[in-house]
Amino acid sequence: VSEMNQCTIADKIEFIGIGLHSGSKVRMEILPAPASSGIVFERIDYPLKRRIDAKIENVQGTKLSTTLSNGECYVSTVEHVMAALNGMGVDNAWIRVNGPEIPIMDGSAAEFVSEIIRVGIVKQGAKRNCQWISQAFEVTDGDRYIRARPSRELKLRCSIDFPGSIIGKQTVEWKLSRENFENLAQARTFCHLSEVEAMRKRGLALGGSLQNAVVVSDERILNEEGLRSKLEFAEHKLLDFIGDVALAGFPVLGDLEIHKPGHDLNAKFVRTLIQNQNKLLSSTPLPQHSEIPVGERAAILVYAI
Numbered sequence: 001v002s003e004m005n006q007c008t009i010a011d012k013i014e015f016i017g018i019g020l021h022s023g024s025k026v027r028m029e030i031l032p033a034p035a036s037s038g039i040v041f042e043r044i045d046y047p048l049k050r051r052i053d054a055k056i057e058n059v060q061g062t063k064l065s066t067t068l069s070n071g072e073c074y075v076s077t078v079e080h081v082m083a084a085l086n087g088m089g090v091d092n093a094w095i096r097v098n099g100p101e102i103p104i105m106d107g108s109a110a111e112f113v114s115e116i117i118r119v120g121i122v123k124q125g126a127k128r129n130c131q132w133i134s135q136a137f138e139v140t141d142g143d144r145y146i147r148a149r150p151s152r153e154l155k156l157r158c159s160i161d162f163p164g165s166i167i168g169k170q171t172v173e174w175k176l177s178r179e180n181f182e183n184l185a186q187a188r189t190f191c192h193l194s195e196v197e198a199m200r201k202r203g204l205a206l207g208g209s210l211q212n213a214v215v216v217s218d219e220r221i222l223n224e225e226g227l228r229s230k231l232e233f234a235e236h237k238l239l240d241f242i243g244d245v246a247l248a249g250f251p252v253l254g255d256l257e258i259h260k261p262g263h264d265l266n267a268k269f270v271r272t273l274i275q276n277q278n279k280l281l282s283s284t285p286l287p288q289h290s291e292i293p294v295g296e297r298a299a300i301l302v303y304a305i
């Protein structure tokens with residue numbers, strides 16, 4: 001990732017699906033975009049001010065999904081398509097959508113990734129603006145945290161804990177590579193059946209089904225096909241993180257330990273990075289020997305939610 005040029009997709013790709021929360025049909029197109037334009041959403045069903053840049057300052061909501069807004073219109077559930085673009089190394093793309101929600105597809109990023117692979121990725125004539133974590137720090141919310149420390153490459157460790165549920169405790173350790181990302185992209189979103197019922201009462205998750213989520217009830221997984229991988233739950237949380245961290249607007253490299261993440265904590269992490277860019281980020285990696293060993297907690301800046 002680090003020394004390379006920016007990339008976009010080689011051709012337009014299209015998706016038709018439903019919005020997880022609205023339940024209504026949506027059409028989405030992803031088009032190639034010029035170097036340094038970043039990821040941009042466009043609400044084509046909206047008369048004016050349709051453009052919404054995929055930037056942290058446009059995050060309007062982090063409940064259940066990440067919602068971006070330009071003050072006039074919004075687009076929600078952006079995290080899986082953002083993850084697909086980020087994980088595949090697509091820096092610039094124009095995403096046209098005819099409704100307020102990105103199609104949920106099968107609840108993972110797999111279909112976005114396979115379409116990106118099908119059309120291919122092209123290098124552009126501008127360098128990628130990679131930023132390395134230059135100082136150990138963490139953002140916290142109660143017992144949840146994201147701890148960052150300098151590293152020359154992107155290393156992620158994500159743990160979740162759902163006591164009293166079959167999900168239980170899971171930890172996934174992960175390094176960025178094309179193959180690792182293609183596997184991670186298969187992990188589907190998940191929820192407890194009791195949450196589905198509560199969400200439906202509030203008019204949410206209307207498009208949710210066993211076709212686009214893993215649904216857990218007591219000690220059982222309701223999906224007939226079961227899980228796609230043993231760590232699918234933690235893997236999906238990591239996928240969400242990869243989507244949300246892309247809202248920094250540039251690749252962030254470092255060693256990150258993520259415990260019980262959610263879109264709120266992910267956004268807090270990115271906001272902290274952007275607001276303290278001079279202190280926390282560097283456009284060159286630290287020399288290898290100055291990396292802080294895992295477990296070393298001294299001199300960590302703490303940002304609480």
Ligand SMILES: [Zn+2]
Pocket residue numbers: 079080189236240
């Ligand atoms: Zn998700």
